[in-house]
Amino acid sequence: MERSAMKALLDWKNRADRKPLVLKGARQVGKTWLMKEFGRRYYENTVYFNFDEEEDLKSFFARTKDPKRLLDLLSLLHGEPIREGKTLLIFDEIQECPDALNSLKYFREQAGGVHIMAAGSLLGTYLAEPYSYPVGQVDILHLYPLTFREFLGAVDENVSKIYESLRPDEEIPELFHNRLLDAYRTYMIIGGMPECVSSWSAEKSPNRVGELQRDILALYENDFSKHNSRINAARVLMVYRSLISQLSRENEKFAYGLVKKGARGREFEEAVEWLVSSGIVHRMFNVTAPGYPLKSLEEASHFKLFLLDVGLLKTMGEVENEAILFDKPFAFKGAMTENFVLQQFLGTLPAAPHYFSPDSQHEIDFLLQHQGEIIPVEVKSGHMKQAASFRWYLEKYEPARAVRYSLRNYRKDGKFTNLPLYLAGRTEFL
Incomplete structure (x- = not known):
């Protein structure tokens, strides 16, 4: 690969x-x-x-x-x-x-x-x-797991050529769009861990990939106890095992109370830091305002945690492959789609993505700092159009550009661009 x-x-x-x-x-x-x-x-x-x-x-x-x-x-x-x-x-x-x-x-x-x-x-x-x-x-x-782009290069040369042929401001033929959506759904199941991708490429056995994913998840849990002299392994394990419940909430802000009833940040913040430093989870901070640079506006106590790989997240959450292949609803489908998008952003953008949740009524999935601009990004797991929070943001802040990732085909309408989810790693489309 x-x-x-x-x-x-x-x-x-x-x-x-x-x-x-x-x-x-x-x-x-x-x-x-x-x-x-x-x-x-x-x-x-x-x-x-x-x-x-x-x-x-x-x-x-x-x-x-x-x-x-x-x-x-x-x-x-x-x-x-x-x-x-x-x-x-x-x-x-x-x-x-x-x-x-x-x-x-x-x-x-x-x-x-x-x-x-x-x-x-x-x-x-x-x-x-x-x-x-x-x-x-x-x-x-x-180094991160394979991106969708790398995944295609490893498992399907023909679809990879289609993907590489796509250019900004050019219509994507519906046939190509549908083939890439099928590949996207496969990636949501297989993920980007090299051993899983290699196994899928060689055997095309989803059961074997599932076994490998469970082995990796168990390996991570074993690592917690191996390093018990340096960390509180029990607390790390509790944070790690709370990820699915954290992402299943409508507001995905990390809540210590979901790790343990009545828990306070000071009890588990070291465990969170260890998981982030290990690379097993990614932390994305809220910002107090959509300003430049985003780093200067981070809210340290307001963040979300995502798993390093969407395929591992699918297996950790015990989501059946059919639910993904046939677009069935499940509790953290939206968050899982955000996990995919974040996984594609990491390593391809010069500045870390953030999100913007100024109150309980509004939340923008991602704010990207790209070429001197702050670009609001909405992520949809299906074909739905703009959410109320995104419309509110566009009216209030009037950004020069705005992006929505969804299952819909590529379409550019003035400042607003709809991008298929599979293009999340192609930053030239922003």
Whole structure:
């Protein structure tokens, strides 16, 4: 499968000011495969070390901080020289060796010509602690599950070609539109986790994909207990298991009371932070006003949580495939569609999406900061037209552009554009 992150890695390789690269992302999003595949394509050789599998490796980094000495030791262990610009040096599961994580700053300062990548399970939770890595001495790249665009490239070459042929301001033939809607519904079931996409591409067995999704969800729960010395695993688990009930409400603002009756934020805010840092959930903040920049108007206590992958969310919520394939209603269908759209936005937009809920009567699903504008976005899971909140926003704030994602075909009418849901990752259509 082709990952769009490969281009970002190539840009990193060719930069004159390149630093050691830390690849962040939740478990099972394909970090190890991406690093190895990048090394295979663009370097003469790849030297790969896994700190979880090679316990004795940690002693090298405990013994010395000298990058040149470390490179000599690593070359002897691997059996091949590590050459500047020719070798990609990979440190996987680097969170198992804090000394190795800290050594990245010395590689940056004293061996800048060596190309180094590092990744690890739940590494984001370690990097969230300021003392855990040298600020300013590493580059960081976020890896997410496959987008719909990447999914098409992996599972259906013909539909992928149709998708890539679409251009802004051009009518989408109804035949193409319907085929892409079918592919969208399939993606809502399969999701973008690489193992699930690979399985679907090879076997076309929804039952097998469901098994893999349940395994991944169980793996995440197991990770909570593994890190019980650093976090309150029970509280993390309670927040995690509340996601479906949180998203099933008409107002999807995260409510601590749904985690535990009578709960307060101070009891569970650390658990929320851990889940966000791990990459397992995405947090989207409300803003106090639709102004520029959105980041400056965030309301820290008013947010929503979404799961990293819509296919995992479908399985977590025990939604049957038929409900998606035949557009049947269910409690969090709208929120699940928002989860899909957010998943496509992440990694493709320069600024994080927000939402706008100024009172109990009005809510705008997304506000996007794009090319200096604030664009209101409405998301519909079906063919319905504008909601009252969206009409209110358009009348009150008179934005230069406004977008609705739905199952309806592409249509542009002055400032307003209706985009099919499957185009959420194509920001050139905004």
